[in-house]
Amino acid sequence: MALSLADYAKEREELISLDRALRADHRREPLSPTEVLADKVIRDVRMAEASSIWTAEYPSIPHPFPGMEFLTGRSVIVQTKLFEILIQMPKGALLHAHLDATVNVPFLLDLALKQPAIHVRSPVPLDSSNLKSTLPEFQALPQHVAENVISLTDAQYEPNTWVPIKQARETFGTKLGGPEGFDQWVTGALTIDPSEAYGTHNTVTKIWQKFLSTFRVSNPIIRYVPIFKEYVREFLKSSIADGISYVEPRVNFVYKGIIAADGTHLPHRELLLIFDQVLNEIKRDMKQQGREDDFIGARIIYSTVRFITPDELYWFLEDCIALKKEFPHLIAAFDLVGDENVSHPLKYYAEPLLKFHEMQKKAGVDEIPFIFHAGETLGDGTEADMNLYDAILLGTKRIGHGFSLIKHPKLIEMCKEREIAVEVCPISNEILRLTSSMHMHPLPALLNHGVRVALCSDDPAVFGSMGLTYDFFQVLAASEITGIIQLGEMAKDSIKFSTLDPPEKQRALDAWKVRWEKFLKYAVSTGTEYIWEE
Numbered sequence: 001m002a003l004s005l006a007d008y009a010k011e012r013e014e015l016i017s018l019d020r021a022l023r024a025d026h027r028r029e030p031l032s033p034t035e036v037l038a039d040k041v042i043r044d045v046r047m048a049e050a051s052s053i054w055t056a057e058y059p060s061i062p063h064p065f066p067g068m069e070f071l072t073g074r075s076v077i078v079q080t081k082l083f084e085i086l087i088q089m090p091k092g093a094l095l096h097a098h099l100d101a102t103v104n105v106p107f108l109l110d111l112a113l114k115q116p117a118i119h120v121r122s123p124v125p126l127d128s129s130n131l132k133s134t135l136p137e138f139q140a141l142p143q144h145v146a147e148n149v150i151s152l153t154d155a156q157y158e159p160n161t162w163v164p165i166k167q168a169r170e171t172f173g174t175k176l177g178g179p180e181g182f183d184q185w186v187t188g189a190l191t192i193d194p195s196e197a198y199g200t201h202n203t204v205t206k207i208w209q210k211f212l213s214t215f216r217v218s219n220p221i222i223r224y225v226p227i228f229k230e231y232v233r234e235f236l237k238s239s240i241a242d243g244i245s246y247v248e249p250r251v252n253f254v255y256k257g258i259i260a261a262d263g264t265h266l267p268h269r270e271l272l273l274i275f276d277q278v279l280n281e282i283k284r285d286m287k288q289q290g291r292e293d294d295f296i297g298a299r300i301i302y303s304t305v306r307f308i309t310p311d312e313l314y315w316f317l318e319d320c321i322a323l324k325k326e327f328p329h330l331i332a333a334f335d336l337v338g339d340e341n342v343s344h345p346l347k348y349y350a351e352p353l354l355k356f357h358e359m360q361k362k363a364g365v366d367e368i369p370f371i372f373h374a375g376e377t378l379g380d381g382t383e384a385d386m387n388l389y390d391a392i393l394l395g396t397k398r399i400g401h402g403f404s405l406i407k408h409p410k411l412i413e414m415c416k417e418r419e420i421a422v423e424v425c426p427i428s429n430e431i432l433r434l435t436s437s438m439h440m441h442p443l444p445a446l447l448n449h450g451v452r453v454a455l456c457s458d459d460p461a462v463f464g465s466m467g468l469t470y471d472f473f474q475v476l477a478a479s480e481i482t483g484i485i486q487l488g489e490m491a492k493d494s495i496k497f498s499t500l501d502p503p504e505k506q507r508a509l510d511a512w513k514v515r516w517e518k519f520l521k522y523a524v525s526t527g528t529e530y531i532w533e534e
């Protein structure tokens with residue numbers, strides 16, 4: 001006898017439910033009435049906009065769709081109700097962001113223009129034919145007195161002579177746009193634009209070259225002590241404004257020191273002293289505003305680069321331990337960064353990394369966990385892909401990116417057993433050419449397998465994706481299954497899988513829950529007109 005339609009529907013429901021059983025939004029306690037309503041409202045907003053704002057034709061965006069390439073779609077995203085709602089969402093913790101790319105470019109440029117010490121130079125006199133392909137080089141030169149300053153755009157400009165940044169801007173040739181042309185030139189060097197991401201630099205290797213060049217340009221500005229302070233302040237303030245209540249930035253220690261206001265080199269501890277001071281000021285401000293629970297704090301993931309030798313790595317491991325000793329509350333973990341596809345694999349550093357634990361014990365510091373980047377690649381069995389085995393064997397607490405984790409059933413199982421969360425950076429992965437849009441991203445597969453995920457922004461200043469709202473938006477816009485409840489679970493997991501100590505973690509979670517309820521009510525009230533009655 002044929003199955004009745006009713007029985008078939010029941011079987012179908014059961015199968016779907018079994019298939020989704022591992023997802024965080026299915027594993028959790030039952031939804032509250034507000035959650036049920038807000039989930040529906042937000043799904044209805046998404047549905048309404050998928051067939052309105054996303055089907056319109058725009059002169060510069062011929063065929064838009066939800067979850068499309070971020071750099072092309074951004075101007076549509078910011079017009080949506082969905083985006084407006086997500087801005088207010090409490091995002092939890094930001095667990096994967098490189099400090100050097102966390103402050104928006106106009107703000108950074110403004111900071112630089114206020115410092116007479118900042119100079120700029122070019123390897124050629126700039127003209128319209130070489131402007132786009134020529135990078136500015138910045139340097140803090142406190143003792144330098146520039147005489148007979150000549151414009152970077154003057155044919156007589158002597159290649160590589162330093163010009164104070166303010167004069168360079170003011171004297172920028174009118175044919176190249178004058179001072180605004182200067183701003184555009186610098187902005188182009190500090191960000192990735194759609195023509196690069198989707199046109200000229202259309203492979204991982206090519207886009208990484210552009211990506212890394214932005215850090216070479218910005219670093220001498222950011223790491224100049226008088227600027228660094230304001231930089232950190234802006235990073236923390238803008239994160240708070242986006243609903244982020246705790247941050248764990250990776251701070252890159254490539255060189256052995258930083259540059260002081262007088263041009264001398266200072267040891268890394270000076271950087272942490274500044275970080276700590278700014279952090280305390282922000283915490284004090286928040287307390288004064290009665291908002292201390294909206295910002296739990298910040299801790300640093302000490303990072304160095306994957307092109308040093310194992311011998312050199314010992315110096316950085318020792319340095320990290322010394323800093324942990326002095327700033328136990330600030331040092332959260334250790335990591336190695338850089339393009340995994342072309343740099344040394346973790347295996348290459350196995351000897352020093354295996355000794356790290358013992359070195360810490362000898363120094364008498366609390367355990368500094370590894371939180372490794374691994375599997376940020378399209379490779380299948382390449383060294384970058386194989387880094388996932390090493391990261392897990394070496395005891396990583398979380399995995400940065402883990403883009404290729406989906407290919408490894410055993411490792412997925414281990415991540416679940418050992419509670420290793422994955423820091424997923426959707427927009428970063430798309431702009432750095434691992435996926436052409438959100439629809440090909442492995443995130444939904446990881447969620448369906450029950451892997452714990454924290455959504456992260458990676459390098460928001462370079463991608464123009466400040467805060468976490470854009471990343472949450474892209475994920476929500478490109479999935480039918482994922483709704484606001486799943487986003488909330490990921491926000492909660494970002495706090496759970498942070499390195500905060502248990503009481504602080506609990507305080508962060510409790511505060512998050514209060515904000516979550518408030519946010520859901522807001523979402524319902526602002527989205528009422530979108531409710532779709534069946």
Ligand SMILES: O=c1[nH]cnc2c1ncn2[C@@H]1O[C@H](CO)[C@@H](O)[C@H]1O
Pocket residue numbers: 098099100212215250251252305337338339340373376428458459
């Ligand atoms: O997505 C990433 N994967 C690996 N390394 C990265 C990524 N983003 C930035 N960096 C690394 O961090 C430094 C800035 O602090 C960059 O120079 C780059 O090497």
